[in-house]
Amino acid sequence: GAVVSQHPSWVICKSGTSVKIECRSLDFQATTMFWYRQFPKQSLMLMATSNEGSKATYEQGVEKDKFLINHASLTLSTLTVTSAHPEDSSFYICSASLVGSSHEQFFGPGTRLTVL
Amino acid sequence: DAKTTQPNSMESNEEEPVHLPCNHSTISGTDYIHWYRQLPSQGPEYVIHGLTSNVNNRMASLAIAEDRKSSTLILHRATLRDAAVYYCILRPLSNSGYALNFGKGTSLLVTP
Numbered sequence: 001g002a003v004v005s006q007h008p009s010w011v012i013c014k015s016g017t018s019v020k021i022e023c024r025s026l027d028f029q030a031t032t033m034f035w036y037r038q039f040p041k042q043s044l045m046l047m048a049t050s051n052e053g054s055k056a057t058y059e060q061g062v063e064k065d066k067f068l069i070n071h072a073s074l075t076l077s078t079l080t081v082t083s084a085h086p087e088d089s090s091f092y093i094c095s096a097s098l099v100g101s102s103h104e105q106f107f108g109p110g111t112r113l114t115v116l
Numbered sequence: 117d118a119k120t121t122q123p124n125s126m127e128s129n130e131e132e133p134v135h136l137p138c139n140h141s142t143i144s145g146t147d148y149i150h151w152y153r154q155l156p157s158q159g160p161e162y163v164i165h166g167l168t169s170n171v172n173n174r175m176a177s178l179a180i181a182e183d184r185k186s187s188t189l190i191l192h193r194a195t196l197r198d199a200a201v202y203y204c205i206l207r208p209l210s211n212s213g214y215a216l217n218f219g220k221g222t223s224l225l226v227t228p
Contacts, residue, residue, distance in 0.1 A: 004159075006159075034215045034216075036215075036218075043203075043218045043219060043220050043221060044154075044160070044216075044218040045218075046215045046216075046217070049215060091157075093159045093160075095159070095160075095215075095216070104162045104165070105152075105162065105216060106162070107159030107160045107161065108159050109158055109159050110157070110158060110159045112157075
């Protein structure tokens with residue numbers, strides 16, 4: 001099946017710094033990628049929809065200036081958490097769908113962010 | 117989005133079949149029933165999906181009620197590696213531009 005990778009798999013940073021997370025579709029093209037966030041013992045919450053070559057669409061309550069999303073190519077989307085604070089500590093997961101497919105979504109392995 | 121209801125948790129013995137139920141009484145005619153699972157500290161993975169007919173693949177079977185208001189994911193022989201949170205999700209027939217709306221899912225515990 002199609003593979004989605006994320007980098008880094010985990011990151012620890014100081015409060016106030018910015019962290020960039022990469023999401024790549026390794027063997028397929030994805031016009032749309034999704035970013036989710038998951039707090040401990042909770043379900044995945046959609047943060048934003050990332051479309052190649054256009055601005056991301058953010059869910060209500062997600063600050064677009066804090067969570068910067070760039071989808072520069074059909075295989076790469078990045079999420080930058082700017083001025084991170086401890087409450088941003090979470091598990092960030094991206095997913096992508098095959099172009100023209102209406103079914104299976106492929107998820108990355110997730111990135112564990114810890115802000116001290 | 118149409119909502120799904122699943123038990124919070126279920127327990128199974130290893131090598132026994134597991135039936136994970138899902139209620140979706142407000143499903144629309146064009147909603148597909150998707151199942152994903154999430155192993156600890158990993159991203160979700162696709163399990164199976166269906167529309168009206170029962171479906172089988174190498175991972176599981178999906179039994180869909182005739183009125184489509186409920187479905188059951190069947191793991192024929194549970195292994196320890198099947199311990200995960202299982203999500204039942206409705207997704208409209210559309211292009212790939214729709215995100216998945218995750219509920220709380222069912223946490224499956226498999227005991228040796």
